[in-house]
Amino acid sequence: MSEQVLPFYLVCDESGSMTAGIDDMNDGLGKLHAEIANNPVVADKTRFAVIGFSDDAEVLLPLSDLADVEEIPGLTAKGGTCFGAAFKRLKQEIQKDVGQLKADGHSVLRPVVFFLSDGQATDRGWESAHADLVSPSFPAYPKIVAFGLEQVDENTIKRVATFKAFMADGGVSPAVALREFASSLTKSIVRSGSTLAGTGAPTLQVEDSVPGFTSLPLDQI
Amino acid sequence: MSTADLGHVSVVDTATADGFEETPTENVGEPQTMLPSVPAFPGPFTPGRPARAPSMPNGLLSGEFEADTVLDGGQVLGGVVRAASVRGTSHRWDNEPRQDAMLVGRVEVEWGEAAVLVVADGVGNAAHSDRGSAIGVKAAMDSARHLIQEWADPGTVDVDQFARRVMDVASEAIASEAHERQVSPAEFATTLCLAVLVRGETGTVRAWVCGVGDSGHRTLRRGAFDVLDGTEEIQDTLTAALPSTSVPTVTSVDLLPGDCLVLATDGVLNLLLDQERSARFASQLSVSPDMGLAHYLWVIDASVRSFDDDRTAVCFWAGSAR
Known part of the structure; x- marks a missing residue:
């Protein structure tokens, strides 16, 4: 019987340069899991997936009801920073997941992506994979909230984002910034899962400011 | 035993x-x-997978908020009315007020009687939408009563004009409250749907339903709800709302004896989009006129996974009065 589902995807950079903060990120994912799994109102409506990317992109956690997940697999720092592989894999996953949810009779809210990277893309042509993902011709195109750390170019993060963009301001260490990112992601899922729009469906809620990050104005893209 | x-x-x-x-x-x-x-x-009515959260209020609210639940009912125009507005699981869990509102009433006129049913759904992310919906239904009810009393003959009424006037008055009341509190009117945003029922021809009841936003109506006839078109690929979350929009849609329904008009907010209408679940609600709502208020509340306050919005439904069963 149909349910209302709001799918969240975490797309996280696992390149070698993430080594310093990867443990904090994994710790943050553990806290996110505990928070969502223990909130039945939010768990009833949200699903969560993790895709890690470096030289390639890998689904670390398929779209899941976190109340049914024992542990979120950890991220591992390695290799380069291929944005194109991440966006292609993300589109495939969204297509597959939305198709399955619809086949199961569910009502699917527009998917939400939290994207995090700390470096410039090492692949060429990622922009076309991104354009395919966010094009209105793709019915399940997601809303993307993008976060940038360290060396990533501010304009790159603004190009990736379609909803909100944040850039680490250098005022805190990368480890602290990753913890704040994970905390912001958790709050967004909880608030989105418990805030209803005019249609009675969950609606995306993202903080206007995240400690350690500067919000980037998307209208200047 | x-x-x-x-x-x-x-x-x-x-x-x-x-x-x-x-x-x-x-x-x-x-x-x-x-x-x-x-x-x-x-235990709760569970027409499908039940919600994991218990639908019980947490902390008692402080401040001027509407009650968790409102129940009403009675007989009019030879039919039976049952009405409930119930705070959803999400708002109960988070200690937030009910944003839905409703009122039902009878209007005595020279040519007989009419019934007015009103439901409203405060837009979730508007800070004072619980007040917006409450003010909206009160203003709409008052305005409808006043206008109906001026009707010489319900058969010659300009229903579009009536609907526009009612929505304008509700909008003005909401905007006035916002102005008084020095808050943007958008923070009081609410949908609103109003039905006027009068006697129709040959034993029918004529219902005019007018509304702004995604609150609306369904008809239950011979044990089944009317069929709707398919749903969209992806559900987006926008709706028209008072006071920024006050241009209503207007439809009319002729109710035969035994038919049930359900005027509801989307917390109920969305539940009825699923055919199997809709059939289970239809089965429960087909038992009038023997449905007491407690039974009616039990049905509307059903436990359904992921459907945790406030729920408001006013049912009118034509020809069912004893």
């Missing part, structure tokens, strides 16, 4: 013929007397 005396506790066999479990009774002290067994509460 069998019982066994275990010291000071009398245990009642829970297997019963009518499907209700019976409660154990406990007697303390001497002499022991057997209390009459009573049916236990059957």
Whole structure:
């Protein structure tokens, strides 16, 4: 019987340069899991997936009801920073997941992506994979909230984002910034899962400011 | 029914013929007397997978908020009205007020009587939408009553003009409250749907339904809800709302004896999009005129996974009055 589902995807950079903060990120994912799994109102409506990317992109956690997940697999720092592989894999996953949810009779809210990277893309042509993902011709195109750390170019993060963009301001260490990112992601899922729009469906809620990050104005893209 | 005396506790066999479990009774002290067994509460209505969160209020709210639940009902135009507005699981869990509102009323006029049913759904992310919906239904009801009393003959009424006037008055009331509180009117945003019922021809009841936003109506006829078109690929979350929009849609429905008009907010309408679940609600709502208020509330306050919005539904069963 149909349910209302709001799918969240975490797309996280696992390149070698993430080594310093990867443990904090994994710790943050553990806290996110505990928070969502223990909130039945939010768990009833949200699903969560993790895709890690470096030289390639890998689904670390398929779209899941976190109340049914024992542990979120950890991220591992390695290799380069291929944005194109991440966006292609993300589109495939969204297509597959939305198709399955619809086949199961569910009502699917527009998917939400939290994207995090700390470096410039090492692949060429990622922009076309991104354009395919966010094009209105793709019915399940997601809303993307993008976060940038360290060396990533501010304009790159603004190009990736379609909803909100944040850039680490250098005022805190990368480890602290990753913890704040994970905390912001958790709050967004909880608030989105418990805030209803005019249609009675969950609606995306993202903080206007995240400690350690500067919000980037998307209208200047 | 069998019982066994275990010291000071009398245990009642829970297997019963009518499907209700019976409660154990406990007697303390001497002499022991057997209390009459009573049916236990059957638990929530679950037309499908139940919600994981219990639909119970958490902390008592502080401040001027509408009650968790409002129930109403009565007989009018030879039919039966049952009405409930219930705070959703999400708002109960988060200690937030009900954002839905409703009112039902009868209007006595020279040519007979009319009924006015109003439901509203405060837009979730507007800070004062609970007030917006409450003000909206009150203003719309007052305006509709006033206008109906001026009708010489309901058969010659300009319903579009009536609907526009009612929505304008509701919008003005909401905007006025916002102005008084020095808050943007958008923070009071609410949908609103109003139905006027009058006697139709040859034993029917004519219902005019007008609304702004995604609150609306369904018709239950011969045990099944009217069929809707398919749903979109992806559900987006926008709706028109008062006071920024006050141009209403207007439809009319002729209700035959036994038909049921359901005026509802999207917390109920979305539940009815699923055919199997819709059939289970239809089965429950087809028992009028014997449905008491507590039974009606039990149906509307059903536990359904992921559908945790406030729920408001006003049912009118034509020709069902005793």
